[in-house]
Amino acid sequence: MGIRLSGMASGMDTEKMIKDLMKAQREPVNRLQRSKYSVEWKRDAYRDMNTLFADLQTTMKNLRMSSTFNKKTAISDNDSIASAKVVGNPTLSSYSVEVVSLAKASTPARAEFQTSVTNSKDAIGGPDFTITIKKDTNGDGTMEEVPLTFSGATDSIESIVNKINSSKSGVKASFFDKKLVITSEDGKEFDIVTTTNNLNLDANKIYTAGTTGDPARFKINGVEYTSSTNSFSFDGIDFTLKQSNLNSPITVGTKTDEDAIFNTVKDFVDKYNAVIETINKKISETKYKGYQPLLDEEKEALSEKTAEKMETMARSGILLRDPILTNGLYELRRALSTSVQVDTNKSLSLSQMGIGGPPSGKNAYQENGKLYINETKLRESIRNNGDDVLKLFTNYSNASTNAEKYNASGVAERLFGQLNKIMDKVTKEAGSVGSGYDDSSLGKKLKQTDDDIERWEDRLKIIEDRYWKQFTAMEKAMSKAQSQGSWFAQMLGQK
Known part of the structure; x- marks a missing residue:
């Protein structure tokens, strides 16, 4: 970057003039940036819809399994x-x-020792002593001995219990109400031998053999x-x-289990209704043509509340009449409304089981495919026609043609498959969160826009440098002219 002269000779605010000139030059970049924001909003809106579809599909998994209806x-x-x-x-x-x-129940072998100890943390006192545990740990009649030594001056009942329990001798100890009790872990016989100690354990020992249950x-x-x-x-x-x-x-x-089956079906209906309500709102949301994404400098010039409102208006209608969602919604409705041909002479439908559309009336059309449950009729179907309810949801067909397979498949099977197709289309259009490589249509468009913005930024830098060179040259020329004028004036003054 060369030397920039800003109005030293002309007195003009060159920096502001160039900044104003660059505003017009930056308009193509601004259009690209606004377009990028719009694409990002659409991508995020698509991905939010896919999250809803995946959640509904998770709910559908139980409805595809016969075990759900055999509870x-x-x-x-x-x-x-x-x-x-x-x-x-x-x-x-x-x-x-x-x-x-x-x-x-069987009772394990145990040894009880009555003591006069009231505080299990107090030192026992007296000489050091040993407690030897003898136990047939292998069940072959051989008594193995595990000697445990204690200090009368420092050890307490609590430390005796802890050392026995960590000794891996096949017994466990406990202390309560002045009584030390040692119990066989596996029910096998054992013996306890102690040396002289203040507790007088040998004299106070009561041994009880285990009993079989x-x-x-x-x-x-x-x-x-x-x-x-x-x-x-x-x-x-x-x-x-x-x-x-x-x-x-x-x-x-x-x-x-009527309640369990009813609640599973109801959970599905509630989830389905919530999803299609969201879809209907998105594809019919008002598009405000006079609003467009705000640039960073535009947000800074507005209050936070005003900027938030304008951005909300600009986001509105981002998926208006979107073909993927519109067609997907139609296929979801068709999957539920088409009867299931379980055999040549028998077909089943949701309405037969107590699941249908809204009550008739002048506003019923506004429900846009929402399902309603007739609880009495559905419970009767589960109770009296459980096999038909099972087939309606879970029937599987391996028919040779797609049309025959579709007609014979249960509504849960159909809906699960349709959700897969919709999510695949959305992913192809908008990619998925956490994906390392985004090969979606909108992902490619964002990358192309970023490349275009980068090229324009390079071009604008060249244009701005040219403006500065031109103004700097002008300032130098004016400065030179002013110097010459001063010289002539000085020379004339001398004459």
Whole structure:
């Protein structure tokens, strides 16, 4: 950059004049920058829509699986005898349950030591001592010894408990109500030998051998079984036995879990309605032609509130009548409204199950495809025609033609596929968040705009330098003319 002379001879504000001249020259760059903002807004709006579609598709996954519509609940006619909960897929509708006897838990071998200690943190006092734990850890009759040494001056009941518990000797210790209790971890027999100590542990030892437990005995549909505990799983049902009812069997029945299925369908309908409402707003949003993206210097010249309002108006209608969303919305509606041909003579529809359009009326058209649930009718369908509800949503077809496959596919299967197609189109147009490489149409357009802006910035720098050279040359010429004029005036004055 050469020397710039700013109005030294002419008295003009050269810098302001060049800045004003450059404003006109920068207009192509400003147009490109505004265009870039518009493209970025459209890209972001598309990506927001794809997030909604993906969320709806996640909701659809459960509706595509038959297990969703095969959910059952178990009901015991006497919960005080045995309760039941479905955790799998029961094969029968009812089970006769007779509890012969409840399980009795085993008790592990234990050694109890009565002490006079009231504070477990106080030092025991007296001489140092050893506690030796003898245990058949391998189950072969060989007693292994684990000696643990303690200091009477510093160790307390608390430290004795901690050292025993960390010794890996197969026993665990606890202290409560002045009583030190050592219990076998695996139920096997053990022995405790101590040397002389202030606690007088040997004299106060009470040893109790472990006892074996008894299994629960019960009959299901007349067949006797045993279980090590009173809770067990049988044919997809978790049973919990509570008391004996010998010779007085109770019935545990299974039925369709109406609430779970209804709530799953309702969640889908709510999510679908929210998505299409958002789509309808976007494709019908008003476009304000007099508003365009603000440049940074324009924002700085306005108040924050005014700039925010103007930008909101400029963003409005960015997806007005967008063909991808408009066509996608049509396909989503068609996927739900077309009957499912489950066999040659039978077809099923959402309206048959209690899911239809808005109530009739002069404003019904404004709902734009929103679904409504007739709760009574849907619950009756789930309760009495569960197999039809299942087929309506999950039916799968491997027909040879696309048309036949479409007509025979369940509405959840269709909708899932249509959402895939819409999201693919949006991704092709706008790319996706977090993608390392953006090969989308709008991504390419943004890159081209950035390249154009960069070329224009280089060109503007050359133009600005030219203006400065011209004004600088003018200033030099004027300065020279002024110097010559002064010389002539001086010479004339001397004469």
